[in-house]
Amino acid sequence: MFGWFPFRRKSGPPPQAAPLSVIRQSFEQAAADEEHFPSTIDPRIYHVQFIARHFGDLNGKRVLDAGCGKGRFARVLQHQCPQAIITGMDLALAMLAHVQPPLEACCATLTSYPFPDSTFDAVYATESLEHAVDIEAAIAELCRVLKPGGKLVIIDKNIDHWGRFQTPIWERWFGQAELETMLRQHCRQVSSEFISYWEDVAPDGLFIGWKAVK
Ligand SMILES: C[S@@+](CC[C@H](N)C(=O)[O-])C[C@H]1O[C@@H](n2cnc3c(N)ncnc32)[C@H](O)[C@@H]1O
Numbered sequence: 547m548f549g550w551f552p553f554r555r556k557s558g559p560p561p562q563a564a565p566l567s568v569i570r571q572s573f574e575q576a577a578a579d580e581e582h583f584p585s586t587i588d589p590r591i592y593h594v595q596f597i598a599r600h601f602g603d604l605n606g607k608r609v610l611d612a613g614c615g616k617g618r619f620a621r622v623l624q625h626q627c628p629q630a631i632i633t634g635m636d637l638a639l640a641m642l643a644h645v646q647p648p649l650e651a652c653c654a655t656l657t658s659y660p661f662p663d664s665t666f667d668a669v670y671a672t673e674s675l676e677h678a679v680d681i682e683a684a685i686a687e688l689c690r691v692l693k694p695g696g697k698l699v700i701i702d703k704n705i706d707h708w709g710r711f712q713t714p715i716w717e718r719w720f721g722q723a724e725l726e727t728m729l730r731q732h733c734r735q736v737s738s739e740f741i742s743y744w745e746d747v748a749p750d751g752l753f754i755g756w757k758a759v760k
Contacts, residue, residue: 563679564716566655570637572714573677577616577640585616585644592745594622596755597670597699605629607667612688613637613656613674616644624649633666635659636674656684661691668692670699676717682728689732692760698733700725700756701741707752725756733758 576583587594597619601609604627611620614634624632634645635652645651654660656671656678669692678684692698703719713719722738729736738756740749 561679561718562715564714566637566679569677569679569714569716573636573638574640577638577643583615583641585618587618587622589622589626591743592741593672593701593743593753593755594619595745596701596741596757597672598623598626600699600757601668601670601697603627604632604668607631608665609633610635610659610661610666610669610691612659612669612671613677614645615641615674617642617646617649617651619670619672620645620649657687659687659691663690664693664696665691666693666696668697668699670701672701673703675700675702676719677714679716679718681718681720685725685728686732689729689758689760692733694760696760698729698756698758698760700729701753702756704740704751704754710752720754722754725754729756729758733760735759 606629609630609632611634614620614636617634620632620634624630633650633652635654636642637655639653642651642653657680669688675684705719705721708719726736726738736758738754740751741753741755742749
């Protein structure tokens, strides 16, 4: 399983930097694995609700899904808000092949987007920041392209649960306060909470959702 990722053991050394080319190639291959990198998501899953509730009505708004994979979150948001202009951005072209109009697709890295400052009304990243390697630069870039007053969501994994899965050598998980502190350098109204897949199931602490307003 996951033969395309250079893995480290669960209790192995801390994350190691990996060349972007290695990360890109791994995800180009991983795109063929629909089970672990699905192209759809049930809109009732709380991760979707968490994003949609923070953003509110996106009709007429510009939205960025950073590290969108196959665009499963973007498709749900587009369905809910047909007049939203949603761009899915990812490193891997094989992932972006699933991101079809009316969604816009953009191939770029989490630390450097081809967008001017203050382009988007809403920006989100679901389980992609963990792959960004230079986390502070990736947070700065997420916030740079957000308009003043724009809204941001990050969903990722909690460092306190590190070791639960095998992870690629470059992957990082985060402390709740750690990302809040980074976000406060760029945004106001920063908060976070533990979330689970289903709203009526108590979170087990693996996933954290961070919300901010720039
Ligand atoms: C675990 S998948 C999550 C995909 C999507 N956000 C979702 O929840 O379905 C991580 C995604 O991040 C992308 N990614 C990894 N490193 C990246 C980088 N440096 N820049 C842009 N995208 C990156 C991968 O290609 C992959 O599609």
